[in-house]
Amino acid sequence: MAVSSMFPAPSRTSYDVVIVGGAMLGSATAWFLTRTPGFDGRVLVIERDPTYAACSTAHTNSCIRQQFSSALNVQISQFAAELIKDFRGCMGDDPRVPDLSIQNFGYMYLADTEAFADVLRANQKIQQAAGAGTRLLTSDEIRCEYPFYALDDIVLGSINRKDEGYWDGGTVFDWFRRGAREHGVEYIGNEVVALTRDAAGTMVQSVTLKTGEVISCGHVVNASGPRAARTARMAGIEIPVEPRKRFTWIFSAERPLDRDLPLTIDPSGVHVRQDGPATYMAGGHADHDPAVDPDDFAMDHGLWEGHVWPAIATRIPQFEAIRVITEWVGHYAYNTLDQNAIVGPHPRLGNFLFVNGFSGHGLQQAPAMGRGIAEWVSYGHYRSLDLSPLHFDRIERGMRHEELAVI
Incomplete structure (x- = not known):
């Protein structure tokens, strides 16, 4: 794929947060970072296809439900439902933002x-x-x-x-992305081809772009959807996605x-x-x-x-x-392990964060995931909903946090 010229090269050589993937989950994370008190860092979103024509977000059926077998997944969707129903309020009462509802x-x-x-x-x-x-x-x-x-x-x-059916996921995605950019998040059309660890092997210190730039980073968020395993592998991590x-x-x-x-x-x-x-x-x-x-x-x-x-x-x-x-x-x-999301930090590569493996639930779970990752980056822990049962350490132990209600 030729690198797009739709966006300029990165304006800096160092960012506090680099998000690999700019579709729904990446943009939700970016937007919540701009809204999280105490975070004032610089954020770069790298999207390999800035037309978004081939991403999972573009092919979604855009539904939401609470009929899960995991109480945590029910709570995750309940947060999304509240955001959808008060979307304009969540976006700062911006008069450009439409009122949304759930069918x-x-x-x-x-x-x-x-x-x-x-x-x-x-x-x-x-x-x-x-x-x-x-x-x-x-x-x-x-x-x-x-x-x-x-x-x-x-x-x-x-x-x-109750709060179960169709919603306009495309509009929410568009406003997450637009709102993030208007609040200073930088989006570029490019592709990450390498991640470099520090000498101790405990941090990702930089990402390398297809065009050759090397970008230093404080945190890296893997929001690359179906390509999540490829991105994780660049950091020496295997995930069952x-x-x-x-x-x-x-x-x-x-x-x-x-x-x-x-x-x-x-x-x-x-x-x-x-x-x-x-x-x-x-x-x-x-x-x-x-x-x-x-x-x-x-x-x-x-x-x-x-x-x-x-x-x-x-x-x-x-x-x-x-x-x-x-x-x-x-x-x-x-x-493939348990059809549930992999979220949060790697236990040893602490600045590498997952938002992966949603097995069809990613659109409706994106608001809670974006909020959770923003809290983890800002505070080192969750302040709203505890997402730790979905952390990567369960993957290493082979401990399934199984979601039975997968369509």
């Missing part, structure tokens, strides 16, 4: 076995203890509220319509539904939701789900005909006659 159609998990129903019951207890509004529904109760489903095989459903393809289709139906469609997670692994007044969004992946190159966006055209559409039409018979409008491929930064 609360909810997530509908469908269990076709007693074993999965037990998982939903256990998850609901965790979610309700954290303040989520999750309800469990029998198949008859689901049918009463959503009569378009075919439910002969369904044992139990789980739905929450790899790009996995995720496929999305937008379609219209000959017979549209008469009410909003929750984001329905079918036992087949396919998910489908309302997308607009008369359109719907479906997503899924193939049974064979290997790591891929982060530049691989080739569509699997047989997946729709052979798996996704049949699953949708079986669950919602009104979707037997539909028309695909558009389709795309994106990537999960998939944590």
